[in-house]
Amino acid sequence: IHNAVIAMFQKKDLGDNELYSLNEGVRQLLKTELGSFFTEYLQNQLLTKGMVILRDKIYFYEGQKLLDALAETWDFFFCNVLSTLQAIFYPVQGKEPSVKQLALLHFRNIITLSIKLEDALSRPKVCVPPSIIQMLLILQGVHESRGVSEDYLKLESLIQKVVSPYLGTHGLYTSDGCVAQCSCVL
Structure with a gap:
């Protein structure tokens, strides 16, 4: 499982019937005493290593x-x-946080927030690719169980640079940098 996931982050394809074998491997692992530690292993080993591989190419x-x-x-x-991660770890779907949430949070923390993105977005005459806007808005939709974190607020500060007007945690932001304080109770 470990080797296949890391290889995927290195842009290598899964072999024939490898997805089925990986699913079975995950199912078997969940049945062992290590199964209860699976989420920690996924976060601390597989996702972290994979994101570092992606980050190091652009750092x-x-x-x-x-x-x-x-x-x-x-x-x-x-x-x-x-x-592919969701497919490999299909047997653990339904548990919170989901594999998708974990992967997106790791992408946010290890890649998006650790590179010089704010500097790049602040440069004059910069052309922001649509994928960057999509990335920021998708990452904004992923929340941690403990509520609004410092990392989430950092992400919001990046979104304000590419989306205007933007309604964030602390109010409405416009392209001229003004903040209209408002509170919204749902």
């Missing part, structure tokens, strides 16, 4: 090159990796 880029490389990384992750 030293800046400006427009960073935006273009991040857009390509997001497209690969969102279109290939995420659905």
